[in-house]
Amino acid sequence: MRVIDIIKQADKTLFSFELLPPLRGNSIASIYKVIDPLMDFNPSFINVTYHQEEVVYKKHPSGLLEKKTIRKRPGTVAISAAIKNKYTSVEVVPHLICGGFSKEETEYALIDFHYLGIDNILALRGDAPKNLRAFQPEGNGHSYANDLVSQIAEMNNGKFLDDEMQHTFKTNFCIGVAGYPEKHIEAPNMATDLTYLKKKIDAGAEFIITQMFFDNTKYFSFVDACRKEGISVPIIPGMKPICTMRELTALPQIFYIDIPERLSKEIQKCTSNEDVFKAGIEWGIEQSKELLDNGVPVLHYFTVGISENIRQIAKAIF
Numbered sequence: 001m002r003v004i005d006i007i008k009q010a011d012k013t014l015f016s017f018e019l020l021p022p023l024r025g026n027s028i029a030s031i032y033k034v035i036d037p038l039m040d041f042n043p044s045f046i047n048v049t050y051h052q053e054e055v056v057y058k059k060h061p062s063g064l065l066e067k068k069t070i071r072k073r074p075g076t077v078a079i080s081a082a083i084k085n086k087y088t089s090v091e092v093v094p095h096l097i098c099g100g101f102s103k104e105e106t107e108y109a110l111i112d113f114h115y116l117g118i119d120n121i122l123a124l125r126g127d128a129p130k131n132l133r134a135f136q137p138e139g140n141g142h143s144y145a146n147d148l149v150s151q152i153a154e155m156n157n158g159k160f161l162d163d164e165m166q167h168t169f170k171t172n173f174c175i176g177v178a179g180y181p182e183k184h185i186e187a188p189n190m191a192t193d194l195t196y197l198k199k200k201i202d203a204g205a206e207f208i209i210t211q212m213f214f215d216n217t218k219y220f221s222f223v224d225a226c227r228k229e230g231i232s233v234p235i236i237p238g239m240k241p242i243c244t245m246r247e248l249t250a251l252p253q254i255f256y257i258d259i260p261e262r263l264s265k266e267i268q269k270c271t272s273n274e275d276v277f278k279a280g281i282e283w284g285i286e287q288s289k290e291l292l293d294n295g296v297p298v299l300h301y302f303t304v305g306i307s308e309n310i311r312q313i314a315k316a317i318f
């Protein structure tokens, strides 16, 4: 079922979460370990992130470094299929990125998703690999997410890349895109970022999932600004409870977001990571309650391999 239809049919705020494929070498059981404790709260959909190849340097006993290109977290397509098969009541939203994909490879991936009966895609550009300063599209690949959205929308209209092909089916993907309540790092200002967000919606996206934020006022202002821009699709708040002391500085560095002073003071008072974990849950409950009271369509949580904190938040909310 398409996410937009699930949201339209719902008479209350829904629950969903995002999963990271396990690091290469770990079994799919580690994914089920994250999902199982959250199934009691009837998630409406589960997102599965997509990870591009990255350059790593492997040290040999001689001290020489070998440059290798690997995918640390493969398996998005297979994990999406496995979830659909094992948890039949839940929809899956695999992520698809521009980075590393030519338009043809994008089409192949979308055909695979369609054959697997997957109805939803979160269309993203992807970040620059760690060894590059700026995002580089693949030869004949997309430079921005709005182009990827357009390609998916074309397939929904039965239009594939090769015009001469005999097309016997149309895909029916509900397309989601990312939004940034605190602005995307590369955008010169919020107004420009919103112009491009609108471009993704105009290209065919039907819902937005936001980057994590810890201050609800940022989300509320973002929604207001989107509405003024003429963006009327559901805007799903994305949240991640803080788990460790290190995240206090790591999350702003990785995701270009602020941690409110009241939360950072609470975390700094903690004397162990167990205390930080508890403080993260308390903040998550408070944040979720306020969003719920304001009638958000879905509360969406980034699990990052851990579900105990989200289980406790969901228990207090749903």
Ligand code: FAD
Pocket (backbone or CB within 6 Å): 048, 049, 050, 051, 052, 095, 096, 097, 123, 124, 125, 126, 127, 128, 143, 144, 145, 146, 178, 179, 184, 185, 186, 187, 192, 193, 194, 196, 197, 199, 200, 209, 210, 211, 212, 238
């Ligand atoms: P875009 O919408 O293409 O925007 C990128 C930048 O370019 C922005 O600054 C925007 O203002 C600007 N821009 C957009 N369109 C144009 C245009 N036509 N012309 C000029 N400028 C333009 N990354 C992954 O690799 N895998 C994942 O699974 C993943 N999941 C994510 C899930 C969520 C909910 C979020 C919020 C992010 C996720 N990301 C993921 C990270 C995302 O790929 C990065 O934030 C990336 O840098 C931007 O992706 P985007 O789709 O927002 O890009």
